[in-house]
Amino acid sequence: MANPASTAPGSTAHKEPQGTQSEFTRADGWLTRTDMLSRSIYWGIHAASLLVFVVGAPLEAVLLCVATYSIRVFGITGVYHRYFSHKGYKTSRVFQFVLAFIGTMATQKGPLWWASTHRRHHRYSDQEGDPHSPVRDGFWYAHQGWIFDDKWGGTNMEGIRDYAKYPELVWLNQNHMVGPITLAVICYLVAGFPGLVWGYALSTTLLWHATYSINSLAHKFGTRRYETKDDSRNNWFLALITFGEGWHNNHHYYMASARNGFRWWEYDFTYYILRALAAVGLVWDLREPPRSVVYPTQEEDLPKAA
Numbered sequence: 001m002a003n004p005a006s007t008a009p010g011s012t013a014h015k016e017p018q019g020t021q022s023e024f025t026r027a028d029g030w031l032t033r034t035d036m037l038s039r040s041i042y043w044g045i046h047a048a049s050l051l052v053f054v055v056g057a058p059l060e061a062v063l064l065c066v067a068t069y070s071i072r073v074f075g076i077t078g079v080y081h082r083y084f085s086h087k088g089y090k091t092s093r094v095f096q097f098v099l100a101f102i103g104t105m106a107t108q109k110g111p112l113w114w115a116s117t118h119r120r121h122h123r124y125s126d127q128e129g130d131p132h133s134p135v136r137d138g139f140w141y142a143h144q145g146w147i148f149d150d151k152w153g154g155t156n157m158e159g160i161r162d163y164a165k166y167p168e169l170v171w172l173n174q175n176h177m178v179g180p181i182t183l184a185v186i187c188y189l190v191a192g193f194p195g196l197v198w199g200y201a202l203s204t205t206l207l208w209h210a211t212y213s214i215n216s217l218a219h220k221f222g223t224r225r226y227e228t229k230d231d232s233r234n235n236w237f238l239a240l241i242t243f244g245e246g247w248h249n250n251h252h253y254y255m256a257s258a259r260n261g262f263r264w265w266e267y268d269f270t271y272y273i274l275r276a277l278a279a280v281g282l283v284w285d286l287r288e289p290p291r292s293v294v295y296p297t298q299e300e301d302l303p304k305a306a
């Protein structure tokens, strides 16, 4: 496999100012300031998901789990990641807020915190300053420990100035628990207590570990098409459960793209959803990787004509 370059062409998409801890603010709400409460909620939701063994498996509750998992995987991958972190496509200001609200329902704090932290991950990937590197800090910390580390608790507004100029997003970033609470209430109204257990608790636990595995496992296990400066990998299983994010080596090489599955067989459900939204005019200008990136060695890697 070719090693087309040692630098990522998409990496110039964002110029995050040199971030220091002093630049981090507390503009991301009360929950972040109460670390023990955050931990209690996190592990409490894990424990609550075990109630599936008590409430059984009513069909509407199981279907609700599938729906809330799918919508919120997209909320992280298609919204927090490919839109707010990397500007992989464009949308209107109104739909931007709708998307951001869907993102908050994933219970991974606010869009400005998430995206500014993620941009930092790309800036310092697997180096000093990366919030979550399994290479440097081990699996547990990279998977979920860093979330409770006060070092990364605040939102680096300087790193997300392009979206911090919208007051409604700053509000949502500060009040990010409105989304999860709204979703929990909807689950209860739709399918009662089993709906709450399946549609929120179990779904959220699965969602957390699927998306967090990109930070941990996708920097350890899988193949590398591109010689990036980090240890990112392409992993087909992670791509399946995270709707395309498992093509993480592709992503680290060309992060500005709206699609992470570069080849036709690299399934990327997030991208398919974005294409559907584009077809009805809700989003537009989806950014694609250039052919020279997708097929770096040209002739020998091009698909054979039938």
Ligand SMILES: [Zn+2]
Residues within 6 Å of the ligand: 121, 125, 214, 215, 219, 232, 248, 252
């Ligand atoms: Zn990464």
Ligand SMILES: [Zn+2]
Residues within 6 Å of the ligand: 081, 085, 086, 118, 122, 251, 255
């Ligand atoms: Zn990224």
